Amino acid sequence: MNCNELKKWIGTEGAFTDNASEAAERHIAYCEECKTLFTINAHLEDQISSCLEPVEAPARLFSGIEMDLAPEAKERLWQRFQWMKLAPAIAVAILIIIFINPFTSKVTTLKTISHIAINDHISNIPMEFSAGEVQDIPGWFEKRLGYRIGIPDLGDNRIQFVGGRQCLFGECNAAYLKYSKNGNRVSVFIVDTAEVNIDLEESDSVMMEEQGHDVRIWKQQDLLYVMVT
Amino acid sequence: MLFNKDKKRRKFKTLAYPHIKFLYNMALRYAGNTHDAEDMVQETLFIGFKKFDQLREKEKCKSWLFAILRNVFLKELRTGYRKQTFQENNQADYIQELEYIATQPDAEKVLETKVENKRLYSIIEQMPEKFKSPLLLFYMEDMSYHEISEFLDIPAGTIMSRLSRAKAYLKKALLKEYSKGAKADKVINIDTISR
Numbered sequence: 001m002n003c004n005e006l007k008k009w010i011g012t013e014g015a016f017t018d019n020a021s022e023a024a025e026r027h028i029a030y031c032e033e034c035k036t037l038f039t040i041n042a043h044l045e046d047q048i049s050s051c052l053e054p055v056e057a058p059a060r061l062f063s064g065i066e067m068d069l070a071p072e073a074k075e076r077l078w079q080r081f082q083w084m085k086l087a088p089a090i091a092v093a094i095l096i097i098i099f100i101n102p103f104t105s106k107v108t109t110l111k112t113i114s115h116i117a118i119n120d121h122i123s124n125i126p127m128e129f130s131a132g133e134v135q136d137i138p139g140w141f142e143k144r145l146g147y148r149i150g151i152p153d154l155g156d157n158r159i160q161f162v163g164g165r166q167c168l169f170g171e172c173n174a175a176y177l178k179y180s181k182n183g184n185r186v187s188v189f190i191v192d193t194a195e196v197n198i199d200l201e202e203s204d205s206v207m208m209e210e211q212g213h214d215v216r217i218w219k220q221q222d223l224l225y226v227m228v229t
Numbered sequence: 230m231l232f233n234k235d236k237k238r239r240k241f242k243t244l245a246y247p248h249i250k251f252l253y254n255m256a257l258r259y260a261g262n263t264h265d266a267e268d269m270v271q272e273t274l275f276i277g278f279k280k281f282d283q284l285r286e287k288e289k290c291k292s293w294l295f296a297i298l299r300n301v302f303l304k305e306l307r308t309g310y311r312k313q314t315f316q317e318n319n320q321a322d323y324i325q326e327l328e329y330i331a332t333q334p335d336a337e338k339v340l341e342t343k344v345e346n347k348r349l350y351s352i353i354e355q356m357p358e359k360f361k362s363p364l365l366l367f368y369m370e371d372m373s374y375h376e377i378s379e380f381l382d383i384p385a386g387t388i389m390s391r392l393s394r395a396k397a398y399l400k401k402a403l404l405k406e407y408s409k410g411a412k413a414d415k416v417i418n419i420d421t422i423s424r
């Protein structure tokens with residue numbers, strides 16, 4: 001590569017192959033003038049890259065989007081009207097279920113949670129941040145969910161944290177932490193217990209097997225944890 | 230029908246929310262301020278939700294939303310927008326400027342100088358969108374020429390040309406900033422000596 005070729009390369013760098021980059025580096029090893037051009041150009045590249053580092057979207061943007069996507073007033077009214085018509089029939093159905101099997105509602109709720117978790121686990125939703133990108137993970141989720149999560153102690157040092165994101169868990173917003181164990185995905189969903197009507201004590205830990213997946217559900221300080229492996 | 234709408238809403242959020250940060254950062258460089266950027270992203274997501282049925286391939290959600298954002302931005306351009314004419318030989322001008330700076334006695338000062346982010350943003354803001362978008366995708370998303378070409382659905386040759394011109398324009402503008410700074414220093418030194 002000669003001086004003219006190097007100047008052309010600087011003007012269009014990145015368009016050529018790695019061979020061109022290597023040729024440029026060989027040239028500047030013995031050409032001081034071109035080395036100065038190369039160094040200044042590299043400095044400008046660094047300046048631009050550092051100025052254009054992506055920033056976090058503000059929390060109020062997420063709130064604004066949520067409001068825009070919420071069901072319209074007409075839709076909500078229509079839903080309420082439908083439920084009003086069906087309310088007596090539903091009340092009778094619930095009474096029948098309760099009297100026939102008093103534990104059905106609890107098992108159904110856990111089953112529903114399990115199904116939602118498995119569906120989201122299978123979907124392999126892309127993460128919003130990867131391991132190492134966010135220092136204060138509870139803080140990150142607090143800005144988006146309105147509550148701080150606790151990072152669960154999964155008790156297995158083979159499980160590696162991969163990333164996280166906010167997600168929809170049924171109808172409510174939840175934190176989704178993705179892990180990897182021996183190349184297999186492990187999903188942990190964290191929901192505020194105020195959003196989920198489930199009767200579970202802090203000492204309880206429910207283990208279920210559904211659709212070929214192991215699901216573990218436990219509660220810790222007003223948060224419900226659902227792990228799918 | 231109502232359950233379908235809820236399902237649609239859930240599916241849309243799952244696909245679209247991971248791209249909000251990317252859309253916001255692009256909008257920020259288009260709009261130049263946070264409030265307009267937020268408005269643009271909100272409008273983008275709202276339009277995206279309404280037209281969600283038109284998205285054929287889920288994997289292309291990011292580029293699809295970005296296309297909507299670009300349209301929102303182009304629609305909102307004011308009539309008073311100062312259109313910057315891009316000269317054909319931007320690269321040649323840049324190399325000329327670079328050679329000039331490199332031959333100055335205080336060339337190494339350039340390496341110590343940092344241009345304010347605000348100034349760089351305002352230079353980028355003045356660029357026409359067709360040059361701005363490849364530039365931002367290159368630096369902010371670390372995309373290669375081919376990835377940008379696929380993302381924007383524009384031939385790779387066109388992307389190479391636009392990106393080269395955009396980078397040359399930006400770097401030439403930065404070098405002029407450095408020159409201004411260097412001249413200002415000299416004036417201050419002369420005054421000090423006179424007293």
